[in-house]
Ligand SMILES: Nc1ncnc2c1ncn2[C@@H]1O[C@H](COP(=O)(O)OP(=O)(O)OP(=O)(O)O)[C@@H](O)[C@H]1O
């Protein structure tokens with residue numbers, strides 16, 4: 001979810017509960033209660049009209065259409081909106097997205113419980129395939145020089161070759177690694193050229209860089225100090241909008257974990273974290289895993305990609321597996337000659353040398369990731 005307000009529709013016929021929820025949300029500028037409805041039979045039509053980001057329904061709603069039917073009807077209508085069901089401990093309800101119930105909140109709940117559930121559900125829904133939106137995949141490594149930029153560029157090319165509409169985002173805002181890799185002219189448009197207040201899809205045409213390989217790229221600013229002009233809010237908005245237009249948003253991130261990198265990781269599911277057989281990298285990766293746990297990312301959100309997988313540098317592969325707590329999900333073998341030549345020419349090796357070892361590995365990873373995210377091809381909104 002972008003940092004924009006979350007627009008909420010409440011379906012509740014008990015005035016005391018309405019008053020309670022209103023009271024809890026009053027102090028919350030980030031959540032806007034659009035309307036309170038008491039008639040479950042009108043919810044589908046009203047959702048089509050108001051397009052809320054989230055619906056909260058009381059499971060005990062009386063009337064023609066009962067609470068759990070509202071959730072099911074919304075699901076069946078293709079409204080593409082997540083639903084939180086309110087209930088009481090005596091009447092437990094199971095969360096079941098297949099029945100249109102994305103989360104359950106049992107009364108009594110605190111303001112913290114309510115706002116956390118609202119945020120978590122809208123965020124999870126936005127990054128899920130169910131929302132019908134494109135998916136963002138960030139490539140990240142806590143250590144530099146491990147191949148993040150090279151792999152982001154080539155994975156994006158492989159997704160494109162697989163028929164997906166893809167954009168590569170240069171998320172290393174200070175150094176513009178993609179800019180450097182492609183030796184883009186300094187006056188090429190960048191993320192800075194997008195209006196920050198209301199970004200429209202039509203603005204993209206002027207701002208997206210079309211690489212000779214056919215790839216769409218949103219470049220980082222041309223100068224280091226300009227990175228500061230991009231806020232977390234801008235990043236949230238831009239990625240959210242790109243996910244409406246593209247099937248896949250592949251993001252190359254910088255290794256320092258600042259607010260911008262965190263915002264980019266927050267919007268991505270999965271995060272592909274690059275590791276190599278290097279003791280410093282492994283140490284940083286373990287430290288990072290602790291941080292991801294602390295900020296609430298489930299372990300499954302991160303997929304490890306072992307780059308230069310056949311260059312162990314004298315390390316025992318089992319030690320790496322023990323350190324990561326699992327076998328890395330993906331592997332790319334060393335292919336120095338092919339990769340250096342392609343990088344120097346600013347070409348994706350998956351396209352210029354599709355038969356090369358590294359290309360085969362990247363193509364396989366692209367297919368595996370598509371399988372994992374089961375990304376829908378975004379209908380409409382094509383340029
Ligand atoms: N599988 C590989 N085999 C051989 N060389 C590789 C492989 N992957 C990356 N490289 C080389 O590693 C170097 C670093 O790659 P890259 O710039 O993509 O890394 P990075 O993690 O983005 O670095 P930075 O920290 O500068 O952002 C490049 O010279 C690239 O050619």
Ligand SMILES: [Mg+2]
Pocket residue numbers: 148149150172177253
């Ligand atoms: Mg890089």
